[in-house]
Amino acid sequence: MTEFLQIVLDGLMTGVVYAALALALGVVFQGTGMLNLSQGELAVVAAYIAWACTQAGIPIWPAIAIAIVASAVLGAVIYHGVVRFVPPHREDSLMTLGVTLLLGLNAIVSMVWGTDPRAFPSPFGTWVANFGGLRLTSQQLGGVALVGATMLVMAVVFTRTTFGLRLRAVAQNPRSAAYLGLRSGLWLSAGWAAACAVGAVAGIVAAPTAGLSPAMMTVPLLMALAAANIGGISSRVGVVVGGLLIGLLTAIGGRYIPGLGGDLNVVFAFAAVIAVILVKPAGLFGRESVVRA
Amino acid sequence: MSAQIAVPNRSDHREAVRPPSAPNGGPPVRPAAARVSFWLGVVAALLAAVVPFVVSDYDLFNLSRVAAVAIGVASLNLLTGFSGQVSLGQGAIFGIGGYAAMMSMRFIEMPAWAALLVAIAVGGVVGLVIGLPATRMGGFNLGLLTIVIAALFPVLLYRFSDFTGGQAGVTLSAPALPSPTEALTDAQWLYLVVLALLLATIAFLNRLVGRRTGRALSLIRAGRILAVSSGVDTHLVKLQLFVISSMIAAFGGAIFAFVLGLVVPESYPLIFSITILVASVVGGSRSWVGAILGAALVVYLPSITSSVIPGEASAYLAQLVFAVVLGVCVIVAPNGIAGGIRRLAIWMRRRSRARRSPRTAPTASPMPETTPDREEPR
Amino acid sequence: MSLLEIQNLRARYGRVEVLHGVDLNVEEGSIVALLGANGAGKSTLLRAICRAVDTSGSCRFDGVDLSGRSTAAIAHLGIGHVPEGRGTFADFTVEENLRLGAVSRTRARSRRETDADLELVYETFPVLREFRRRQAGALSGGQAQMLAVARALLGRPRLLLVDEPSLGLAPLTARDLFDRFTGLRDEWALTVLLAEQNAKLSLTIADRAVLLSRGRVVHDGPSGDLATVDAVHADYLGASEFDLSHADARTKETR
Numbered sequence: 001m002t003e004f005l006q007i008v009l010d011g012l013m014t015g016v017v018y019a020a021l022a023l024a025l026g027v028v029f030q031g032t033g034m035l036n037l038s039q040g041e042l043a044v045v046a047a048y049i050a051w052a053c054t055q056a057g058i059p060i061w062p063a064i065a066i067a068i069v070a071s072a073v074l075g076a077v078i079y080h081g082v083v084r085f086v087p088p089h090r091e092d093s094l095m096t097l098g099v100t101l102l103l104g105l106n107a108i109v110s111m112v113w114g115t116d117p118r119a120f121p122s123p124f125g126t127w128v129a130n131f132g133g134l135r136l137t138s139q140q141l142g143g144v145a146l147v148g149a150t151m152l153v154m155a156v157v158f159t160r161t162t163f164g165l166r167l168r169a170v171a172q173n174p175r176s177a178a179y180l181g182l183r184s185g186l187w188l189s190a191g192w193a194a195a196c197a198v199g200a201v202a203g204i205v206a207a208p209t210a211g212l213s214p215a216m217m218t219v220p221l222l223m224a225l226a227a228a229n230i231g232g233i234s235s236r237v238g239v240v241v242g243g244l245l246i247g248l249l250t251a252i253g254g255r256y257i258p259g260l261g262g263d264l265n266v267v268f269a270f271a272a273v274i275a276v277i278l279v280k281p282a283g284l285f286g287r288e289s290v291v292r293a
Numbered sequence: 294m295s296a297q298i299a300v301p302n303r304s305d306h307r308e309a310v311r312p313p314s315a316p317n318g319g320p321p322v323r324p325a326a327a328r329v330s331f332w333l334g335v336v337a338a339l340l341a342a343v344v345p346f347v348v349s350d351y352d353l354f355n356l357s358r359v360a361a362v363a364i365g366v367a368s369l370n371l372l373t374g375f376s377g378q379v380s381l382g383q384g385a386i387f388g389i390g391g392y393a394a395m396m397s398m399r400f401i402e403m404p405a406w407a408a409l410l411v412a413i414a415v416g417g418v419v420g421l422v423i424g425l426p427a428t429r430m431g432g433f434n435l436g437l438l439t440i441v442i443a444a445l446f447p448v449l450l451y452r453f454s455d456f457t458g459g460q461a462g463v464t465l466s467a468p469a470l471p472s473p474t475e476a477l478t479d480a481q482w483l484y485l486v487v488l489a490l491l492l493a494t495i496a497f498l499n500r501l502v503g504r505r506t507g508r509a510l511s512l513i514r515a516g517r518i519l520a521v522s523s524g525v526d527t528h529l530v531k532l533q534l535f536v537i538s539s540m541i542a543a544f545g546g547a548i549f550a551f552v553l554g555l556v557v558p559e560s561y562p563l564i565f566s567i568t569i570l571v572a573s574v575v576g577g578s579r580s581w582v583g584a585i586l587g588a589a590l591v592v593y594l595p596s597i598t599s600s601v602i603p604g605e606a607s608a609y610l611a612q613l614v615f616a617v618v619l620g621v622c623v624i625v626a627p628n629g630i631a632g633g634i635r636r637l638a639i640w641m642r643r644r645s646r647a648r649r650s651p652r653t654a655p656t657a658s659p660m661p662e663t664t665p666d667r668e669e670p671r
Numbered sequence: 672m673s674l675l676e677i678q679n680l681r682a683r684y685g686r687v688e689v690l691h692g693v694d695l696n697v698e699e700g701s702i703v704a705l706l707g708a709n710g711a712g713k714s715t716l717l718r719a720i721c722r723a724v725d726t727s728g729s730c731r732f733d734g735v736d737l738s739g740r741s742t743a744a745i746a747h748l749g750i751g752h753v754p755e756g757r758g759t760f761a762d763f764t765v766e767e768n769l770r771l772g773a774v775s776r777t778r779a780r781s782r783r784e785t786d787a788d789l790e791l792v793y794e795t796f797p798v799l800r801e802f803r804r805r806q807a808g809a810l811s812g813g814q815a816q817m818l819a820v821a822r823a824l825l826g827r828p829r830l831l832l833v834d835e836p837s838l839g840l841a842p843l844t845a846r847d848l849f850d851r852f853t854g855l856r857d858e859w860a861l862t863v864l865l866a867e868q869n870a871k872l873s874l875t876i877a878d879r880a881v882l883l884s885r886g887r888v889v890h891d892g893p894s895g896d897l898a899t900v901d902a903v904h905a906d907y908l909g910a911s912e913f914d915l916s917h918a919d920a921r922t923k924e925t926r
Contacts, residue, residue: 037381091377092377102567179746181744218444222444225441270438
């Protein structure tokens with residue numbers, strides 16, 4: 001029983017990274033209709049920026065702050081420099097653009113920092129907590145706290161502020177928003193910035209355990225895609241729950257289903273996605289848009 | 294392999310099926326223009342057939358690689374260009390075909406032609422297994438599932454190394470397609486065979502998208518609801534296309550493996566699948582010539598960049614160049630290099646006509662997909 | 672000087688030109704009805720004023736040239752647009768929709784002023800107050816149209832462009848809505864340009880009527896005139912309800 005609880009706990013701890021990445025995917029998708037396949041690579045960039053800052057002698061927490069801000073700026077720049085030129089209704093072009101960014105960022109990271117894995121210091125120290133036989137590392141607890149705090153901030157910004165209201169308005173109906181005087185370009189780049197900041201947190205939380213390398217976020221990205229699909233990419237709550245669920249499912253599956261584990265966990269995650277989507281195509285939390293005829 | 298796609302036989306409604314302003318089959322080809330491009334194609338094919346007798350075996354090896362990759366890219370064009378579905382796993386299916394062919398030759402000692410058939414069959418099965426859920430779910434799910442396949446394929450190859458040879462892969466002790474005559478070296482013979490297979494594949498694909506299927510496809514691209522209301526079973530058509538595309542990709546992959554003489558997992562990382570997509574988009578996903586151009590880019594770009602930067606960085610420089618070219622294509626030239634050339638040709642023809650009769654109304658052949666219809670206020 | 676001066680305005684969708692040089696002046700404080708059959712270019716003219724379509728020609732608002740400005744920037748100049756199909760945000764509550772309307776206030780106003788205007792809007796449209804926590808997508812057609820108009824009012828526009836407000840409304844509901852426009856003009860110091868297919872209804876409130884046909888202005892004068900010009904009426908207004916043979920095949924984009 002203790003073992004099972006430990007696995008559940010570990011699964012949820014891994015799940016927070018997927019959840020954060022899935023949230024980033026969801027925010028971008030809602031804003032620009034783009035499934036941003038480069039979200040994982042953007043998180044890698046963030047982790048490398050933080051790492052480079054620590055190498056330059058900057059303490060870890062300011063380094064993380066710098067990385068998050070830089071990621072937000074990078075997100076806005078990518079939207080403004082590339083994404084806005086693709087017509088929003090061309091799903092295939094947008095998908096291809098995600099691939100383009102993935103290729104490009106991966107190449108740049110590999111050229112600048114090399115492909116050898118590097119040790120990323122945990123900002124949360126290295127102690128271990130024991131609760132009645134369950135053990136939790138400081139990295140796990142700190143990661144959950146950091147992602148949780150980030151999500152709380154996002155939730156408040158999105159639902160309680162004028163900024164969030166306007167952002168959502170542009171995402172929902174850019175034409176109407178423009179008639180009201182909202183410059184959609186500005187607000188969509190704000191959306192990209194917010195998404196990339198959240199993605200950066202995912203990268204920074206994942207780096208100490210995964211080891212910093214250009215391919216670090218490939219599996220988490222696939223998991224986040226699965227999470228977004230299970231939870232429903234149109235729902236911010238849904239993608240987060242989806243991320244935790246995927247973390248939980250893969251941890252349990254990896255332990256109790258023979259032959260699974262490691263990279264093959266992705267198979268399990270996507271089997272779950274197919275099962276959910278066949279029953280509920282919009283995902284568990286995906287809303288069918290309420291429109292009265 | 295069945296080339297019949299389920300389209301209701303309603304030839305009397307042929308005109309009604311054509312949407313008025315939908316992005317359908319591109320500019321109507323004038324008979325004269327068709328004749329010109331036909332003869333251009335014949336000349337190019339003849340030239341390509343002469344090449345083996347004037348260049349080195351190494352160059353021939355590279356050209357054979359281009360032709361094999363081009364089959365894979367053409368199979369993706371069938372999806373992206375002609376039905377608007379983006380697959381990120383074409384490279385994996387290409388690799389599956391390679392493994393299927395090589396393993397059946399190595400372990401069951403099949404003849405090469407039978408191994409190709411095995412590859413096609415395996416490709417079809419894989420296409421069915423992926424396509425069945427993906428086309429049902431719609432939206433971006435095809436891209437999602439295929440990227441998972443692409444990411445998993447190399448992992449599975451390592452995981453089941455007893456079966457696949459792991460890191461070392463599968464090699465053949467003798468060339469898969471040895472030259473039957475003294476007059477031709479193995480490389481020359483292989484090149485000619487691969488070239489012939491490429492041309493046959495393109496002829497097949499061209500027939501496939503030219504007829505009723507092509508019209509059904511343009512409806513699907515124009516919008517699912519329109520297609521459904523015109524009596525096209527979109528799921529079925531998309532699934533059939535996906536299966537056919539997978540079969541051709543596997544076929545191309547088998548030929549590619551024959552050209553290389555081996556299959557190893559590191560040939561088929563996720564990035565390779567993505568590169569195939571790059572080739573499709575950059576070459577021009579609605580053109581068969583574009584597939585060859587794209588394949589040439591995939592094969593030759595890495596060697597060009599390695600002459601600029603030595604070592605590991607050159608591979609990433611190539612990747613970066615791919616990314617930039619792809620980005621430029623997505624934004625500036627959605628129809629790739631081939632589409633760009635065609636657009637240029639039409640523009641020049643129109644200009645010369647306009648010069649002859651300056652007051653002619655601009656009602657030249659419509660090119661709907663090149664007009665980015667952005668009415669979004671920004 | 673007129674509030675809105677349009678000269679030789681052309682607009683196109685892709686390669687298809689829909690407006691072929693429209694001249695139109697709108698005087699401050701008037702209600703101008705823009706009439707015409709389906710595909711005559713009414714909606715396109717309103718969109719062209721906001722530069723939401725590919726547009727050429729001159730368009731001046733209060734002396735300011737609108738060319739080269741973005742749709743959002745034009746909203747900030749004081750032009751409110753109630754688009755065809757209302758363009759409300761279905762997932763947002765009524766009050767959130769209304770607050771979004773305050774984005775384009777010409778002067779940065781305090782929150783208190785916005786709240787006061789909100790109160791004013793609720794007094795004009797009590798039903799919106801009643802449903803202010805309800806999702807906009809769950810409103811009926813008439814309520815959604817009121818919301819769209821009210822939302823535009825919160826931007827404190829000087830010129831209000833209203834596109835087919837009667838579309839999909841029951842005759843009585845439409846009548847009720849139209850009766851409000853005169854009052855709104857006086858209370859909110861508005862100028863209204865109203866694109867409408869229902870000529871009879873619009874002529875009851877309009878000071879002036881402009882008749883569009885196939886992208887050109889074919890009649891422009893006091894609304895009383897038009898009602899009596901039988902030939903025009905039969906050709907363009909009576910016909911419009913039954914005979915759409917000369918309407919463009921262009922399907923209207925609805926988002």
